[in-house]
Amino acid sequence: MSHKRIPKRKAAIAAGGVVALGAAAILLPNANASQDGSSAGAAPRTLKAADASDLAAQLQNVLGQAFAGSYYDSAAQQLVVNVVPGDNNKVVVEAKKAGAKVREVKNSLAALKSGAQTLKAKATIPGTAWAMDPKTNKLAVTADSTVTGAAWNRLTSTVKSLGADMATVKRSSGTFKTLVSGGDAIFAQAQGGTVRCSLGFNVKASDGSPAFLTAGHCGVAAKQWSDSETGQPIATVDQATFPGAGDFSLVKYDDPNTQAASEVNVGNGQTVQITAAADATVGETVFRMGSTTGLHNGQVTGLDATVNFQSETDPNGVDTVTGLIQTNVCAEAGDSGGSLFTQDGSAVGMTSGGSGDCTAGGETFFQPVTAALQATGATLGDGGAGAGAGDQGGSADPSASASDGAGAGDQAGGGDAVGGGADPSASATDGTGDQSGAGVGDQSGAGDQSGVGDQSGAGTGDQSGAGAQDDGSSSLSQTH
Numbered sequence: 001m002s003h004k005r006i007p008k009r010k011a012a013i014a015a016g017g018v019v020a021l022g023a024a025a026i027l028l029p030n031a032n033a034s035q036d037g038s039s040a041g042a043a044p045r046t047l048k049a050a051d052a053s054d055l056a057a058q059l060q061n062v063l064g065q066a067f068a069g070s071y072y073d074s075a076a077q078q079l080v081v082n083v084v085p086g087d088n089n090k091v092v093v094e095a096k097k098a099g100a101k102v103r104e105v106k107n108s109l110a111a112l113k114s115g116a117q118t119l120k121a122k123a124t125i126p127g128t129a130w131a132m133d134p135k136t137n138k139l140a141v142t143a144d145s146t147v148t149g150a151a152w153n154r155l156t157s158t159v160k161s162l163g164a165d166m167a168t169v170k171r172s173s174g175t176f177k178t179l180v181s182g183g184d185a186i187f188a189q190a191q192g193g194t195v196r197c198s199l200g201f202n203v204k205a206s207d208g209s210p211a212f213l214t215a216g217h218c219g220v221a222a223k224q225w226s227d228s229e230t231g232q233p234i235a236t237v238d239q240a241t242f243p244g245a246g247d248f249s250l251v252k253y254d255d256p257n258t259q260a261a262s263e264v265n266v267g268n269g270q271t272v273q274i275t276a277a278a279d280a281t282v283g284e285t286v287f288r289m290g291s292t293t294g295l296h297n298g299q300v301t302g303l304d305a306t307v308n309f310q311s312e313t314d315p316n317g318v319d320t321v322t323g324l325i326q327t328n329v330c331a332e333a334g335d336s337g338g339s340l341f342t343q344d345g346s347a348v349g350m351t352s353g354g355s356g357d358c359t360a361g362g363e364t365f366f367q368p369v370t371a372a373l374q375a376t377g378a379t380l381g382d383g384g385a386g387a388g389a390g391d392q393g394g395s396a397d398p399s400a401s402a403s404d405g406a407g408a409g410d411q412a413g414g415g416d417a418v419g420g421g422a423d424p425s426a427s428a429t430d431g432t433g434d435q436s437g438a439g440v441g442d443q444s445g446a447g448d449q450s451g452v453g454d455q456s457g458a459g460t461g462d463q464s465g466a467g468a469q470d471d472g473s474s475s476l477s478q479t480h
Contacts, residue, residue: 174355203260203379
């Protein structure tokens with residue numbers, strides 16, 4: 001049984017598909033009647049986030065150039081669709097009938113993309129990022145703490161040249177960096193010592209062999225990977241993309257009989273079954289599992305993000321990655337490659353990098369899973385004992401308990417990752433995890449993580465280990 005969801009860009013909609021659009025709400029199995037009980041089309045429908053994403057994909061095809069982005073209003077459980085003014089009354093009416101809340105905005109998608117190209121041409125500066133924010137109908141530009149002096153002036157003048165209604169710029173408290181780790185820790189030997197990343201999602205390669213997805217900067221850093229710090233390699237990189245159009249790697253298990261379970265280890269012997277791949281929707285709640293910081297949750301804040309990482313190999317160079325998901329989910333060094341998923345078990349992304357930490361917060365960027373699957377030809381794996389999948393127990397609801405495992409800073413050492421659950425409605429700082437282990441090479445001294453909070457979110461734990469502690473800043477450099 002295939003678990004791969006068709007990406008939004010592949011959604012089949014008939015040309016001029018007003019008729020198809022009118023049936024869209026009917027085709028969505030979880031599209032409920034509006035809360036006031038009115039008839040279809042009279043008011044926006046209440047939708048689950050996944051169904052809102054599906055509906056947005058259909059509306060984008062039908063509205064054409066009138067479509068200017070969309071986002072999920074999680075409080076109202078409604079899809080909000082932006083349209084630019086024009087002779088589009090008929091399709092707007094049909095969009096409303098399909099269950100969306102429609103609002104008129106100034107900037108078209110074409111105008112926003114043009115603005116992003118201007119930023120790319122004039123302001124590709126290490127420590128900067130930009131993404132489309134459909135809530136403001138603007139480009140959200142972010143600069144980390146390294147962007148100062150002439151670089152800051154260059155960035156702000158470029159943003160100003162786009163016009164006041166096109167883009168905003170803000171400071172990030174830390175420094176952007178790629179963050180190595182995720183669900184279960186994986187290790188490799190490279191020049192300079194041991195590097196650590198994390199397995200994102202188990203998949204099947206196009207030839208049917210078992211494999212997994214992780215961050216591209218991990219696949220570029222080393223060719224062979226192990227599931228333990230001192231163990232023999234168990235998997236070999238087949239494809240890796242970084243920098244450029246994404247940050248993803250396909251890594252094939254060396255043993256063709258490996259049973260690669262389609263699940264995420266969220267700690268305490270619990271797993272979340274991954275049943276589909278889904279495109280991110282701005283406003284939806286997502287969960288991230290990392291072997292340094294455990295399980296955390298937050299919201300998607302931007303799409304099609306461009307991030308300019310400081311190059312590790314060239315002090316004057318920039319590693320630019322495009323097409324990423326921007327979120328406010330925290331992450332730290334040791335979390336790259338890890339799993340971003342929804343409560344209903346949809347794979348959304350893999351940790352690429354960001355700024356800040358899980359104490360102060362910050363911005364974090366993720367490689368979309370649907371794009372990685374399409375580029376590599378892989379499909380999500382289906383069940384099994386799961387080599388490299390960590391401790392197996394019962395299935396878990398990621399909203400069952402609050403978790404904020406305290407990370408060990410910029411370094412991450414060996415050990416299993418056993419996180420706890422995260423409740424979107426609970427405090428984001430309720431629980432900390434037990435972390436111990438010796439830091440290795442460029443890694444942080446975070447090893448085992450366990451006991452990260454009970455359902456009341458009050459659990460706390462110890463921290464021990466030889467890894468260097470972060471001072472609260474973070475960097476947009478690669479951290480493997």
